[in-house]
Amino acid sequence: MSSKVEFPFPFTSDHYEYTNNSSPLIPARTVTVSSNYVEEVRLKRKLLEENHERCYRSLPISLESQWETLLLVFRELATYEPEHFSFKRRGNTYVFTNHLLQEEETFVYRDHSSIDFEPLDLVGRHVQEDLIVMGDRHDGLFLEAGQLCFPSNWSLTFVLGMEFKTIHTPVPAIAEFIEKVERFITRIRPNTAWERKNWSITISHKLDTPLETYSDWGKLRYHVTKENAGELVNLRVEVQRLFRLPVTNDILFSIHTYLLPLNELVANDDWLKKFYTNVKTLPQELADYKGISLYKPELLGFLEKALKRRKIER
Amino acid sequence: MKKALKTYRHVLIISDHVHRERAKCKQRELQNRDRFVQLKVISQLGDGTVEALLSEQPIGSALILCGEGALETERVAVSLGYARNDIYIETQQQMRAFCSQCHHITSLVTHERFVCENCRNQLEPSEHYSSYHRAHLAYPVFIESDD
Numbered sequence: 001m002s003s004k005v006e007f008p009f010p011f012t013s014d015h016y017e018y019t020n021n022s023s024p025l026i027p028a029r030t031v032t033v034s035s036n037y038v039e040e041v042r043l044k045r046k047l048l049e050e051n052h053e054r055c056y057r058s059l060p061i062s063l064e065s066q067w068e069t070l071l072l073v074f075r076e077l078a079t080y081e082p083e084h085f086s087f088k089r090r091g092n093t094y095v096f097t098n099h100l101l102q103e104e105e106t107f108v109y110r111d112h113s114s115i116d117f118e119p120l121d122l123v124g125r126h127v128q129e130d131l132i133v134m135g136d137r138h139d140g141l142f143l144e145a146g147q148l149c150f151p152s153n154w155s156l157t158f159v160l161g162m163e164f165k166t167i168h169t170p171v172p173a174i175a176e177f178i179e180k181v182e183r184f185i186t187r188i189r190p191n192t193a194w195e196r197k198n199w200s201i202t203i204s205h206k207l208d209t210p211l212e213t214y215s216d217w218g219k220l221r222y223h224v225t226k227e228n229a230g231e232l233v234n235l236r237v238e239v240q241r242l243f244r245l246p247v248t249n250d251i252l253f254s255i256h257t258y259l260l261p262l263n264e265l266v267a268n269d270d271w272l273k274k275f276y277t278n279v280k281t282l283p284q285e286l287a288d289y290k291g292i293s294l295y296k297p298e299l300l301g302f303l304e305k306a307l308k309r310r311k312i313e314r
Numbered sequence: 315m316k317k318a319l320k321t322y323r324h325v326l327i328i329s330d331h332v333h334r335e336r337a338k339c340k341q342r343e344l345q346n347r348d349r350f351v352q353l354k355v356i357s358q359l360g361d362g363t364v365e366a367l368l369s370e371q372p373i374g375s376a377l378i379l380c381g382e383g384a385l386e387t388e389r390v391a392v393s394l395g396y397a398r399n400d401i402y403i404e405t406q407q408q409m410r411a412f413c414s415q416c417h418h419i420t421s422l423v424t425h426e427r428f429v430c431e432n433c434r435n436q437l438e439p440s441e442h443y444s445s446y447h448r449a450h451l452a453y454p455v456f457i458e459s460d461d
């Protein structure tokens with residue numbers, strides 16, 4: 001499949017607002033294998049190798065949910081992608097085979113000595129998604145473990161142990177909305193999954209944009225021109241899924257990140273028009289938050305030229 | 315520039331009653347690092363009762379003032395020969411700032427831009443607070459001419 005065909009275009013209307021744009025996902029899946037699988041999994045592992053502290057964090061309280069996640073995701077892969085993965089049990093021992101990478105993982109369930117990494121850190125090395133375990137405690141949802149290689153300008157280390165609402169403090173004018181979202185999450189039933197899309201913009205085709213390296217990649221925002229936007233600017237979409245783990249009752253939050261260079265985006269008239277109107281009507285504080293304000297005139301200029309070329313009315 | 319408090323061998327803390335717990339906490343923190351820390355609690359800073367105590371301190375010791383009237387006591391200390399850089403005024407709003415670039419935590423007296431003690435990046439503290447780290451996230455300050 002070409003990357004354009006599978007790109008999860010996020011805009012449904014012609015303006016942007018906070019909505020709980022989550023919908024139930026049937027079957028209840030937590031991960032997707034895309035055409036970039038091998039390349040992205042390799043990149044994830046390289047980042048984990050080089051910056052383990054930045055990309056993987058956990059609290060001991062999360063271990064049960066981590067094991068649950070490991071079984072869940074390996075089972076899911078084998079069930080829905082049997083040509084690429086298989087998962088078998090021999091007595092107490094499980095064997096997961098990744099045919100795409102020609103690898104095998106053998107482990108005894110809940111026996112830490114049988115694996116080289118923590119369970120979440122292990123299973124995350126076989127999927128493109130970033131994986132977050134949110135502990136559902138009586139006083140809120142807490143970020144208790146995460147393997148995060150491709151964040152959009154946030155720090156896993158900083159938010160470790162934090163509660164869902166306060167994690168969202170930096171997002172402008174989100175307080176009331178995010179309380180509702182939290183109530184929605186606490187009502188998610190065991191074994192069911194919900195999916196939503198979140199978008200932003202990345203300058204250059206770079207998936208790993210953690211806050212920790214902002215001074216490296218953030219400066220590219222000053223280099224956008226009407227001429228180079230088609231190549232340099234990428235629409236970044238996160239497909240986020242929430243899944244209620246049935247045993248521990250915690251929430252597994254997965255994030256699959258896709259990038260689409262504007263040159264490819266503008267080849268689709270409907271996408272071009274929707275993207276243009278969304279950027280144009282984006283409130284100032286959100287444009288600031290998403291880092292778009294620095295090059296918004298150049299970006300709109302590029303899109304307007306494309307609209308004109310394709311004879312689309314604004 | 316002020317040095318980190320842990321670099322002083324000898325520290326005197328003067329606090330009023332209101333800030334006593336905070337001052338004790340500071341004392342314990344520094345004592346745990348094997349520093350000599352004397353704590354003096356008085357009813358009101360700036361009432362002129364600490365001159366003798368101030369002049370007894372060894373040269374190069376740090377002075378921490380906790381409470382209303384700290385500026386008055388600071389003036390007294392400076393007139394007795396203390397360097398302003400060795401005087402630390404603890405206000406109620408002291409902040410621990412979490413460096414988003416290297417994860418080091420710096421204690422701040424003011425909430426203004428500062429330089430991370432560890433990675434030397436220029437940072438700006440924010441409202442984003444972690445009750446797990448007990449610190450505010452500090453974002454890098456972007457210098458436009460950087461390339």
Ligand code: HEM
Nearest residue numbers: 019020021132134154167168170171181198199200253290
């Ligand atoms: C349960 C797992 C979730 C976690 C761990 C999480 C975490 C985060 C983090 C770390 C950020 C970036 C904040 C920053 O700038 O520092 C963020 C942004 C945001 N989150 Fe969440 N989130 C979760 C679920 C949700 C859900 C279910 C919704 C909405 C239905 C949501 C809505 C948003 C929005 C609107 C933003 C701003 C994104 C942007 O404009 O680019 N989050 N989230």
Ligand SMILES: [Zn+2]
Nearest residue numbers: 413416430433
């Ligand atoms: Zn630092």
